Amino acid sequence: MNYAILFKLQSVILGAMATAFAACFGMALLYDNGQSTYLSAQGFAISFLVAASLSLGCFILGKTGDNTLFRKEALATVGCGWIVASLTGALPYFLILPDISFNEAFFESASGLTTTGASVLSNLEALPRSLHFWRGLSQWMGGLGVVVFFVAVLSFLGAGAKVLFSRESSAQAADLNTSRVQSGVLKLVKLYLALSVVCTVVYWLCGLSWFESVIHMFTTLSTGGFSTRSGSIADFSNPALEWCIILFMALGGTSFLLILDALGRKWKSIATSTEFKAYYLLLAGFSVAITVFLMIDPNRELALPDALRTAAFQVVSIMTTTGFATADFDVWLPVTHILLLAAMFIGGCSGSTAGGTKVIRFIVALKVSAQQVEKAYRSRVVRPLKVNGKSLSLGEQETIMVYIVILTLIIFSGTLLISFLEPAMSFEGTVSSMAACIFNIGPGFAEIGPTRNFAGLHAYTQLFLSILMIMGRLELFALLVLFSPSLWKRF
């Protein structure tokens, strides 16, 4: 292990956090009013100083030594980086809010950076504006990835940047199709910024204030799900805004590489993308099914436009793992819960800001299963497995199947642990809290439904769920390897 480069890159991550805190400090001085100004400005100032001095310390530790970045160092950088960022990100919550424990602050911070959107705070309207800004900004940074931003900037990383990128993002560096990974990532960052500007303006046109537009843009594009209101999007009761949010959530769950292709008029790559088509078909299919169940539900007599909008919003929000809500789906018919749970597991496209298992993995898993069924009676037949117009090698298929197996194992053992820590929780609540965190969604059902939050949970449960969120965001491996002793030793 090359500790020098590890420290050097941690110093960059901490530096980025410090910069973000500085921006929030500015927000606190400009926008916060009355009593809270002093508290929030002080909180962000201390956070900035801590992050900056840690960054400096890491920089000094990593000053000597070479810049070569192998797989090992890259994985460790991403894994440690996210834990360090979540820990420092917890500082403002801890310092500014009067009655919050550090594990709650850590939960809120991890939930922000991993774009989960699960919260332990209840009265959001009472928060200072600068803290709202930090919640939104942390999701926006985490959406594309904290590491991605500096992969684009630090040219000395060389080929190591590829590993960094593919470990943090669900896309592969090869998909970027540029000769230098940095220029490809830079394109993604530019697209993200451009979409952010468009999204903010659209929200403003829909009637939000500039401040709320920006915060909701931060949390929509990153498929995060934090809102400035306790009642989430339902508080605005603005149908036009809801349709716009549906659109931008769906875009956030689409592969950014495909959006780039579409902007470059490369329609062929969209036509051959199995994932893209399956993603939108699934969104439409789930929405229609839930619309039907909403309309036949005797307890609520919704007209078709309302039912469709409400269903589409919930489906898109859950499947893209955003977590906004315009309705309390916890009181809907049980069948809709199962449908939403399925959407949770599937998630968005690879190469997007969404979480979940990813549509592509589901397609591959289904195809592999179908082939295995045929193999049971016709063992010698050889069939190609094609997705997105390319055929997958056996090794790639195996990687995907193993990923799903590990994920399932973690979900089962994690559910067991939570049910042990939270004896009072219902079964639905236990399972959905697990799914909501590891897939970075936010709300679940029952005790953690859209109108409730994670505040009542045990401190250990909150810590465990925070780690799960980071694990889910990094697609397991970057965090799992940290527990593998041989990573830290010489071979």
Next chain:
Amino acid sequence: MKVVIVGAGEVGRHLSHVLSDANHDVTVVEKDPDRAAVIDEEHNVRVIHGSGSVAATVKKAIADGCDHFIAMTSQDEINLIACSLARVLGAKNVISRIHDQTFTDTSHVNYPLHFGIDMMLNPEGLSALELAKSIRNPARIAVENFARGEIEAQRITVDKRARFRGKALKELKLPSQIKFGFYQRGEQQDIPSADTVLQEGDVVIVFGPPSELYKLRMNLDPHSTGEEVRVVIFGGSETAVALVRLLNNPRFKVRVIEQDEDKCRRLAERFPQATFINGDGTSLRLLEEEQIGNTDYFVASTSDDERNVMTSIQAAKLGARHVQTVINKSDYEEILLNLRSALEIETLVSPRIVTANEVMRYISSAAYVDLFRFPNQSARILEIQVSLDSPCAGRKLKEINWPKHAVLVALLHKFQAKVPGAEDTILAGDRVVVITREENLKDLLQLLHPQ
């Protein structure tokens, strides 16, 4: 004629033998000294020991004139270099053997033009064509392939439910690539004109690209198109690949049995329409598991003749309806031809022979080649070479005054073939495929190849 052949492998050696027997002056260039010695001993040809990709060797080979330069090594790149050199050094006509299909793809670079090649030959492709002939046409009567499979002739009986029944040919709005060449109504046989009205029970012979003919068949005889044809190919050889490509119509259910797993996987990725089975085709159990007894065609196409023959016999005994076998070694040819009916092998195809036939047809100086004769001798299909002094040369088809009962069904310009339209121009050196009545033959030759 003076012919230079580079490479004395199975195909090259056979070709040099056939050509020298036909009294041509043959020079063989061979790199391997032992093979060169064998050729020198067996055939009446001049042998030059050296590589075809070396300019000095090529220059020496074509020093006293060369009408046809034929590169026949097994390596495409050497063939391309040899041909390019020969063209520069003054060979009149350059022919190259090409395996890789990418060289025939002219969408990026026109390879033949770039390397100065007049004709590309693919022995495996030609074998596959020979095999595909009967598979593609279930009626298996009066079938010929022209221009390496791009144009096909089919005999179709007009059904009573046909959409085109009772209509004159000119009303049908046929695509320009389709030509009606011949029709038979009871005892009467003739070459149709635009006014001919199709009736139930007419037998017509149509020419055109296979895909267009398939559509036409749906309009003339709706029943014959729906039948599925099950084809099993033993071995994922180049011949098999070419055959799979020729059988890309969805009505062919193609399975390929190949032992090498990697190869299987690569092929499966290239041809999603076919099913690939990874296993040993000589295993009886595998053949039974794959229900070879139910297949319409079993094609053995590996490079190993012994395995091909044994598996073919096995397949025939299991009940495969038609069995076809590729024979690579010349030594087995005669005995297999003799034993064919006893072994129940229907078609034997040898890459050497089909290639030699193609080359012979191409370099022959005869005015025409008989391609097919209709049973009662009233009409025949010919391939005629357009000579330099032909009055048609350089003129558009619509300007030419054709004999009434002669239909031009294919125009072969260099290695490109098409069914010609009125705007197409005939050039000297082109070959045309004509269906004509016996009595018009003289007029036609006067027009195209006067002597």
